[in-house]
Amino acid sequence: xxxxxxxxxxxxxxxxxxxxxxxxxxxxxxxxxxxxxxxxxxxxxxxxxxxxxxxxxxxxxxxxxxxxxxxxxxxxxxxxxxxxxxxxxxxxxxxxxxxxxxxxxxxxxxxxxxxxxxxxxxxxxxxxxxxxxxxxxxxxxxxxxxxxxxxxxxxxxxxxxxxxxxxxxxxxxxxxxxxxxxxxxxxxxxxxxxxxxxxxxxxxxxxxxxxxxxxxxxxxxxxxxxxxxxxxxxxxxxxxxxxxxxxxxxxxxxxxxxxxxxxxxxxx
Amino acid sequence: xxxxxxxxxxxxxxxxxxxxxxxxxxxxxxxxxxxxxxxxxxxxxxxxxxxxxxxxxxxxxxxxxxxxxxxxxxxxxxxxxxxxxxxx
Numbered sequence: 001x002x003x004x005x006x007x008x009x010x011x012x013x014x015x016x017x018x019x020x021x022x023x024x025x026x027x028x029x030x031x032x033x034x035x036x037x038x039x040x041x042x043x044x045x046x047x048x049x050x051x052x053x054x055x056x057x058x059x060x061x062x063x064x065x066x067x068x069x070x071x072x073x074x075x076x077x078x079x080x081x082x083x084x085x086x087x088x089x090x091x092x093x094x095x096x097x098x099x100x101x102x103x104x105x106x107x108x109x110x111x112x113x114x115x116x117x118x119x120x121x122x123x124x125x126x127x128x129x130x131x132x133x134x135x136x137x138x139x140x141x142x143x144x145x146x147x148x149x150x151x152x153x154x155x156x157x158x159x160x161x162x163x164x165x166x167x168x169x170x171x172x173x174x175x176x177x178x179x180x181x182x183x184x185x186x187x188x189x190x191x192x193x194x195x196x197x198x199x200x201x202x203x204x205x206x207x208x209x210x211x212x213x214x215x216x217x218x219x220x221x222x223x224x225x226x227x228x229x230x231x232x233x234x235x236x237x238x239x240x241x242x243x244x245x246x247x248x249x250x251x252x253x254x255x256x257x258x259x260x261x262x263x264x265x266x267x268x
Numbered sequence: 269x270x271x272x273x274x275x276x277x278x279x280x281x282x283x284x285x286x287x288x289x290x291x292x293x294x295x296x297x298x299x300x301x302x303x304x305x306x307x308x309x310x311x312x313x314x315x316x317x318x319x320x321x322x323x324x325x326x327x328x329x330x331x332x333x334x335x336x337x338x339x340x341x342x343x344x345x346x347x348x349x350x351x352x353x354x355x356x
Contacts, residue, residue, distance in 0.1 A: 050324040051291035160327045202326040225350050230333045233280050233346035234326055
């Protein structure tokens, strides 16, 4: 049983069970409403990534990556956001899409599959709309722990899942995310389940050499290639940028952000 | 080299660099300019891809990888790209 709610990482953090944290976080960021499961969001807007996309910024995650750039709501989900039903969240996404003249939709900023019933209902609304694409960005923890979820996602033709991997070893996973190392397998399981279920997806990885050693990057690519070479070839490799929240999280973890971003330092 | 395979290989390679900032049609434009000579003979394939234009490149690539007409080219191209990624 988890002792206290894990916030940002500190040098002496106690590794946590990310599946348990997903459930604990769900109790904070989701609630039953008259129109289905409601989820906390902090904003709806559009941004230039993916060639222009309307975005719902959600609250609550199952990992505590020290390089994460998401808002402080990740660490203090009780303090941020308002509850939206799937229908209201969809309406806000449509408003943002119209305002900025974009046709793609997504949820971001957190782990959207915490309280998966919310996003599944949202996807039903997208499916029956004029919008051709919905990007679902996930860390693969909930998806890897529940094989049936990939099959449920496969029912939707407009969803494309982006699974973000943080590590290819238990040690790297625990150091970077705060979660118990053995759970590093779950995001790889998520990849297998998406592939088996025929869901449109691609994999991203925080393979920035300042964070992931070269040998671990190699292991990650080899592991993906063992699952399917096409998945490895379509890998999106991420770089760590000095966002304000990233700098604060690094400092809290005992890393010197200046040395890190000036290229004189490495991740833990 | 088979122009279709070469096009698939160049799409994957370019996506490694520009996959997050451009739409698929913008990526194809960059390719057509940068690799004019290498893509000689691939014009009709480039035209075939125009329907995926507004999609993010990695979404378009996954669709192509699962499209019967493109599957073989992308399987072979993936093999080559993974070898390059591992040797980098």
